[in-house]
Amino acid sequence: MAGGVLHLVTDRKAAPDLVAVVQAAVAGGVQWVQLRDKTAAALDLFHLAQRLAPVCRAAGAGLLINDRMDVAVAAGCDGVHLARKSLPVAAARRILPVPMLLGASVHSLAEAQEAVQQGADYVTFGSVYPTRSHPGQQPAGLDELARVVDAVPVPVLAIGGITPDNVEAVLATGVAGIAVISAIQGDPDPAAAAARLRERMEASAHRPRHPFPRPRCIAISDQETPLRLREGGRG
Known part of the structure; x- marks a missing residue:
């Protein structure tokens, strides 16, 4: 895929009407949405995921759930993204239905290698640049991002302070794509913001070292269980 994939990581505080923002973002070119809400109850997150999935x-576009594997499975999402304080990747891998993607946030080469060794399908590395979501965090920079991309055999997404003005330099490292929060949600026109990023990415001559998978669009009925998904094997 030219220029890699564009991920939106949600922030309920920045977007009270999250469904409308996501609808605009995917219309503008977002290919993956990661639903992240650290404070929501499981039931509320489940209902929100059910609204976002269609x-x-x-x-x-694909839909991932941050941290909550139970919600991801119950809502029939494409996968789970683990944060620093989530379950270890190896533990999550043992219990997650096998067709579902498993990703992890990492902040160093050692963390990336450990996540891959434990079974992560992809990693998200950052922050690459200074970012409003982590104001006190020292950015890792492009050189460290390139080291991670070169060292691990899975797709790497870059996150942190990425804008249309610097996305070309990020793509030059061979990443599978970028993940953004405020670059889209902080814009009064999320569709236009996504389209600007997508346009720059599509125009890039750089290609991912390891392309990001396409959405599997798993549909789980009320009768289908994680065990039955396991028995079906990987798609």
Whole structure:
């Protein structure tokens, strides 16, 4: 895929009407949405995921849930993204239905290698640049990002302070794509913001070292269980 994939990581505080923001973002070119809400109850997150899933699928986009594997499985999402204080990757890998993607946030080469060794399908590395979401965090920079991309055999997403003005330099490292929060949600026109990023990415001559998988669009009925998904094997 030219220029890699564009991920949106949600922030409920920045977007009270998250469904409308996601609908605009996927219309503008976002290919993956990661639903992240650290304070929501499981039931509320489940209902929100159920509302977002058809929006994403109508646009051909994938839906991941941050941290909450139970919600991801119950809502029929494409996968789970683990944060620093989530379950270890190896533990999550043992219990996650096998068709689902498993990603992890990492902040160093050692963390990236450990996550891959434990079974992560992809890693998100950052922060690459200074970012409002982590104001006190020292950015890792492009050189460290390139080291991670070169060292691990799975797709690497870059996150942190990425804008249309610097996305070309990020793509030059061979990343599978970028993940953004405020670059889209902080814009009064999320569709236009996504389109600007997508346009720059599509125009890039750089290609991912390891391309990001396409959405599997797993559909889980009320009768289907994680065990039955396991028995079906990987798609």
